[in-house]
Amino acid sequence: MSVEMQNCPQPKSWIAAIHAYVPGKSSGDDGRPLIKLSANENPLGTSPAALAARENAQIPSLYPDPDSTAIRSALGKLHGIDPAHILCGTGSGELLTIAASAFAGPGDEVLYVRYGFSLYEIAARRCGATPVVAADADYGADVDALLAAVTEQTRVVYLANPNNPTGSFTRKTELARLHAALPRDVLLVVDQAYAEYVAPEDDDGALALAASTDNVLVMRTFSKAYGLAGERVGWATGAPPLIEVLNRIRGPFNTSNSAQATCLAALADQDFVEHSRLHNAAERARFVDALAALGNHGIRPLPSQANFVLILFEGALTGEAAYNGLAERGYITRWLPGQGLPHGLRITIGTAEQMDAIAAALREMAEAAK
Numbered sequence: 092m093s094v095e096m097q098n099c100p101q102p103k104s105w106i107a108a109i110h111a112y113v114p115g116k117s118s119g120d121d122g123r124p125l126i127k128l129s130a131n132e133n134p135l136g137t138s139p140a141a142l143a144a145r146e147n148a149q150i151p152s153l154y155p156d157p158d159s160t161a162i163r164s165a166l167g168k169l170h171g172i173d174p175a176h177i178l179c180g181t182g183s184g185e186l187l188t189i190a191a192s193a194f195a196g197p198g199d200e201v202l203y204v205r206y207g208f209s210l211y212e213i214a215a216r217r218c219g220a221t222p223v224v225a226a227d228a229d230y231g232a233d234v235d236a237l238l239a240a241v242t243e244q245t246r247v248v249y250l251a252n253p254n255n256p257t258g259s260f261t262r263k264t265e266l267a268r269l270h271a272a273l274p275r276d277v278l279l280v281v282d283q284a285y286a287e288y289v290a291p292e293d294d295d296g297a298l299a300l301a302a303s304t305d306n307v308l309v310m311r312t313f314s315k316a317y318g319l320a321g322e323r324v325g326w327a328t329g330a331p332p333l334i335e336v337l338n339r340i341r342g343p344f345n346t347s348n349s350a351q352a353t354c355l356a357a358l359a360d361q362d363f364v365e366h367s368r369l370h371n372a373a374e375r376a377r378f379v380d381a382l383a384a385l386g387n388h389g390i391r392p393l394p395s396q397a398n399f400v401l402i403l404f405e406g407a408l409t410g411e412a413a414y415n416g417l418a419e420r421g422y423i424t425r426w427l428p429g430q431g432l433p434h435g436l437r438i439t440i441g442t443a444e445q446m447d448a449i450a451a452a453l454r455e456m457a458e459a460a461k
């Protein structure tokens with residue numbers, strides 16, 4: 092280490108090991124604005140009622156309600172949860188991150204599945220814990236592999252359901268099996284960022300587990316189906332001792348005046364959420380059908396329960412070439428070499444017109460690549 096390096100503040104070794112979170116891009120490398128299908132935002136925008144409420148939010152010179160009381164009470168009504176068992180965060184990202192900090196530290200292990208959400212590694216390292224990655228089963232979560240990776244040091248297990256970036260879904264029976272076999276003192280965090288896109292009959296049972304056990308936290312967000320990624324609100328629910336601990340270390344005033352007003356109105360407009368789910372299910376099915384014709388080109392969309400599809404490029408057309416080709420045509424998608432998926436392109440389900448254009452472009456590129 093150079094003398095100059097020693098003469099300035101040094102990050103802890105576990106912080107120095109973190110690679111910053113890579114957000115989905117919104118413009119091309121030349122700065123040209125592109126149609127953004129890289130961050131799983133809602134192509135239908137936001138509920139008009141929520142937009143109207145945003146205009147009438149508390150004036151910005153005043154601090155917001157520190158406890159997000161109105162949103163928690165509306166969430167409690169909607170989901171049948173005692174609002175005292177709900178905590179809001181600056182996006183679910185804040186809550187996912189502090190969950191590791193609260194329950195793990197140096198010498199402890201934080202476990203998640205391969206191709207899990209990239210924030211889990213950052214959350215684990217940030218508190219000095221060791222990230223441990225369990226093998227996947229054809230890109231989905233493998234409960235047996237997760238359980239086999241549990242050690243005496245395991246303190247937190249993260250599972251996104253549906254998972255980002257794969258779109259894979261862990262069924263209720265499998266999730267229950269994972270929970271039942273985990274030691275009682277291991278925290279299971281079920282990240283349901285895309286839960287509103289899952290058909291109600293396919294519910295994974297995580298909210299019921301959070302309500303009936305002492306070691307499960309469920310995290311949800313307004314960023315996806317509610318179309319409010321820019322307002323930065325997420326929430327967690329679980330047993331009161333878990334919520335109480337996270338409450339001590341969250342940011343004070345962690346949801347803004349405008350976020351509180353907007354999310355409250357968005358919760359009241361469940362028609363918008365339902366419309367978003369149905370639009371997504373229909374367009375995702377149409378898109379996957381269109382891609383099925385490209386199977387002989389080694390193009391394989393993974394089954395998805397979310398508002399995106401991870402497409403694997405295992406033939407002449409590579410993931411990188413597909414990414415660049417779509418960008419040239421005006422679409423920014425998410426190529427994932429940094430997550431061990433150089434052959435994978437994650438594409439958010441957009442409008443019907445956008446999905447038709449992308450399917451046609453992929454076909455054209457695949458045929459040209461032969």
Ligand SMILES: *Cc1c(COP(=O)(O)O)cnc(C)c1O
Nearest residue numbers: 182183184208255284312314325
């Ligand atoms: C988008 C996403 C979130 C939500 O992040 P916010 O901080 O609430 O915007 C959480 N988990 C996963 C897996 C996601 O894809």
